[in-house]
Amino acid sequence: MTEKRRRAPGMSPEERRAMIVAAALPLVAEYGTAVTTSQIARAAGIGEATIFRVFADKEEVLDACMHEAMRPDNAVKQIASISLDQPLPDRLSEAADALSAHLTRMGTIAGALYGSGHRRPAREATVQNEQEMERGRIASIEVIKDAVAELFEPDQDRLRLPAGQIAGVFLALTFTRGRVNGLAEGADLIEIFLYGALKAEEQA
Template sequence: MTNPTGRRRAPAMSPEQRRDMIVRSALPLVVEYGTSVTTAQVARAAGIGEGTIFRAFGDKETLLAACMAEAARPDDTLAHVAAIALDVPLEERLIEAAEALRGYLARMGAVAGALAASGGLRRPSAASGEGVGEGPQGGSGRALSGREASTEATRDVLSGLFEPERDDLRLPPERLAEAFQFLILASGRGGSSPLTSAELVDLFLHGALRGGEAG
């Protein structure tokens, strides 16, 4: 039977796609309201019935845990860093990487802070990602936790940004990537006037003294 309106129906979402859509709609509300956000608010934002949320997640706690897991997931950010062109100057590469990583940390901190300030999650959920002993294997063969795996993956993509200058570097790309990663993490820990990404990269590459290295 043909559709009398002549319009094509949008393809139905898979359960995973629907969950992702709900989480994306919920994240701004979680930042604003923390654990006080209601499933009715999320349903309105997602343009769905409230019952769809419960069918997808079971309860609000599982939805909130999925929001925290999504905020903590670095995949998109790491893909962005890995795609930075290597034919631009190293300083520009590092500024773009710093912006991407600091944006990720800010988003994750906003969600975690909102949840913590309003009471936090009452129980962990399987939606929160890999647990200790269930993650990828590290170089020693031991299982990595989700946080360790994320740290290692970040270090790997940052190492690639230093690779074109390997012969001119004072330390191997891997060591510099680790130091740069720590600097980015530290830059987000408080301070009334944090360094910009450009200032952070300039300090990392050229040091605190004018005129380069001390003679």
């Protein structure tokens, strides 16, 4: 008797949504709201109808892409992988790179969507939704700050403030540098953050 082959278990709706969003993100970055669900389906290797089993319409896919771009998970994972055996400036340099990539991703997706006319329907623009978005933004920053604080903890005895507070200052500086013309980048930014604006001979 031939043994009957078992079918591989299908994806859950949540897994399928995540797969579709992952396929859609680079297309949204390139085409903005002009991206089509048929393009997304081809990129995901599925039939177009499959998209509408887990999303109500294209607008919901675009909203999900924006939500995914704002998630701090990737940045937190990269920061958590930074070796604490490195000198503090090297740890912070890697963290700054991870945060820069996170901000670039958010900016690319937001710019592509809102620059091409994507807006949430008026019925969704409620005070409650705005408050929920703000709570989500604050929660994301707190998660990132906790990850950055761990980079400072091995040097806590050398810090003027607790690691968590120092991490908050570092994030504020890092998040601002892309919006302030002429603000130091890379190693110069880390140098100024750790040792101030004065030259070494002027600090005595």
